[in-house]
Amino acid sequence: MTSNLLSNPTTEKSYDRTEWKKGYQSQPNEYDYWVDDIEGEIPHDLRGTLFRNGPGLLDIHGTSIRHPFDGDGMISAISFKEGKVHFRNRFVRTEAYVQEQASGQILYRGVFGTQKPGGLLNNAFDLRLKNIANTNVIYWGDKLLALWEAAEPYRLDPATLETIGLDYLDGLLKPGDAFSAHPWIDPSCEMDGGKPCFVNFALKSGLSSKITIFEFNLQGKLLRRHAHAIPGFSFIHDFAITPHYCIFFQNPVGFNPFPFLFGLKGAGECVQYQPNQPTRIIMISRQEPDAKPIIIETPSGFVFHHANAFEVDNKVCIDSICYDSLPQVDPDISYKDVDFDKLDPGKLWRFSVNLETKIVERELLESRCCEFPAIHPDQVGRNYRYLYIGAAHHPTGNAPLQAILKIDWQTGERQLHSFAKHGYVSEPVFIPKPNATAEDDGWIITLVYDGSHHRSDVVILDGKNLNEKPIARIHLKHHIPYGLHGSWTSECFV
Numbered sequence: 437m438t439s440n441l442l443s444n445p446t447t448e449k450s451y452d453r454t455e456w457k458k459g460y461q462s463q464p465n466e467y468d469y470w471v472d473d474i475e476g477e478i479p480h481d482l483r484g485t486l487f488r489n490g491p492g493l494l495d496i497h498g499t500s501i502r503h504p505f506d507g508d509g510m511i512s513a514i515s516f517k518e519g520k521v522h523f524r525n526r527f528v529r530t531e532a533y534v535q536e537q538a539s540g541q542i543l544y545r546g547v548f549g550t551q552k553p554g555g556l557l558n559n560a561f562d563l564r565l566k567n568i569a570n571t572n573v574i575y576w577g578d579k580l581l582a583l584w585e586a587a588e589p590y591r592l593d594p595a596t597l598e599t600i601g602l603d604y605l606d607g608l609l610k611p612g613d614a615f616s617a618h619p620w621i622d623p624s625c626e627m628d629g630g631k632p633c634f635v636n637f638a639l640k641s642g643l644s645s646k647i648t649i650f651e652f653n654l655q656g657k658l659l660r661r662h663a664h665a666i667p668g669f670s671f672i673h674d675f676a677i678t679p680h681y682c683i684f685f686q687n688p689v690g691f692n693p694f695p696f697l698f699g700l701k702g703a704g705e706c707v708q709y710q711p712n713q714p715t716r717i718i719m720i721s722r723q724e725p726d727a728k729p730i731i732i733e734t735p736s737g738f739v740f741h742h743a744n745a746f747e748v749d750n751k752v753c754i755d756s757i758c759y760d761s762l763p764q765v766d767p768d769i770s771y772k773d774v775d776f777d778k779l780d781p782g783k784l785w786r787f788s789v790n791l792e793t794k795i796v797e798r799e800l801l802e803s804r805c806c807e808f809p810a811i812h813p814d815q816v817g818r819n820y821r822y823l824y825i826g827a828a829h830h831p832t833g834n835a836p837l838q839a840i841l842k843i844d845w846q847t848g849e850r851q852l853h854s855f856a857k858h859g860y861v862s863e864p865v866f867i868p869k870p871n872a873t874a875e876d877d878g879w880i881i882t883l884v885y886d887g888s889h890h891r892s893d894v895v896i897l898d899g900k901n902l903n904e905k906p907i908a909r910i911h912l913k914h915h916i917p918y919g920l921h922g923s924w925t926s927e928c929f930v
């Protein structure tokens with residue numbers, strides 16, 4: 437551990453709640469500048485752009501939204517070139533963002549409970565979705581796409597972050613179609629002669645569900661598309677891939693639409709965890725799209741994110757962050773007053789599916805509260821040695837993510853770089869060094885909200901040794917509210 441170990445880790449909080457809350461203040465401003473306040477040195481051979489997405493507004497003209505997941509998407513672009521770094525951020529000009537900013541009030545209900553003013557009468561039976569484009573952002577096939585899983589992507593100019601408009605993927609999507617916010621890049625697709633391909637899915641859920649798989653080549657042209665009917669309601673946020681499979685965890689949840697229809701709750705708040713139901717692991721063949729999906733039941737909990745999956749002999753292993761139940765905030769309090777101790781922490785599990793016996797074995801890999809995994813991009817879908825993940829400062833209990841944890845599956849060694857007491861981390865990204873051969877020979881970049889200065893830092897860590905002090909700590913002039921996901925491209929847009 438690298439920073440201020442606290443004197444009594446069993447009782448003393450690793451964070452200050454007042455500081456933590458300030459990371460949820462809106463950032464209405466849009467910036468564009470070279471950053472000059474830097475501790476350490478930016479590596480000269482680090483070249484490219486980190487795009488990040490997340491809610492930039494936590495209020496609409498002073499009225500708080502109900503949940504950060506309802507916040508309008510704001511893209512940050514952090515570009516590295518010749519030892520220098522440039523920052524730019526822009527809101528995605530979604531139709532709803534433009535309308536609400538012009539009118540000065542909330543005009544749409546949010547999926548996670550934000551309501552329009554005017555009570556039930558003004559909210560009941562308004563079933564429009566506010567596409568907030570706030571979950572992920574990825575550059576692929578010369579397009580920069582802001583993703584939100586329940587609707588079409590928004591396309592942006594990667595150099596200016598100006599919004600170009602809704603993108604229907606050359607006519608593959610129809611208005612209102614979903615497109616997940618969790619694509620994977622298969623680094624070496626067996627079906628395409630070892631070329632990389634972009635794999636994503638779309639989920640349509642009701643009494644039964646339909647999962648559509650999309651695979652695109654480097655130019656963004658469709659390679660493969662196939663759809664599969666799955667029994668039951670599904671709440672599936674992420675998936676995993678191997679060379680042969682797309683793997684989904686159908687969480688044990690039900691959906692009661694009535695509070696949503698009658699204007700009492702957001703649709704996302706009507707999802708109910710069903711602890712006595714199993715999780716269904718759904719494996720869809722990538723290479724034989726006509727094959728029936730393999731569906732295997734396992735007790736699990738609730739999964740948002742998968743770290744990776746890989747095939748070994750007749751087994752498929754899936755490493756996932758699993759909660760004992762669906763984490764939901766008490767409807768009577770603000771998300772900023774959440775009692776961390778009352779919510780289950782996410783923990784890392786390995787699910788090993790035996791394809792012959794159809795038996796699933798579960799193993800707890802890491803019990804420390806953790807979320808937002810990252811791996812070497814060439815190891816996606818392959819057996820891998822190193823995992824990097826956001827983690828709590830203390831080894832037990834539930835708390836905000838304040839550290840980056842590195843796990844070596846070969847030796848079992850853990851390294852933890854903690855930013856407690858004032859720092860709160862976001863999803864790390866692993867960037868291999870040019871000409872590197874070792875799997876951990878690269879840089880870890882993460883945004884850290886510094887609650888003591890109310891600003892965000894871009895921090896570069898040495899992927900080989902998290903115990904070292906940061907290679908560089910880049911102080912932005914302002915804060916970026918806690919974000920969701922992002923991605924790296926070696927293209928430098930500055």
Ligand SMILES: [Fe+2]
Nearest residue numbers: 673674741921
């Ligand atoms: Fe996610």
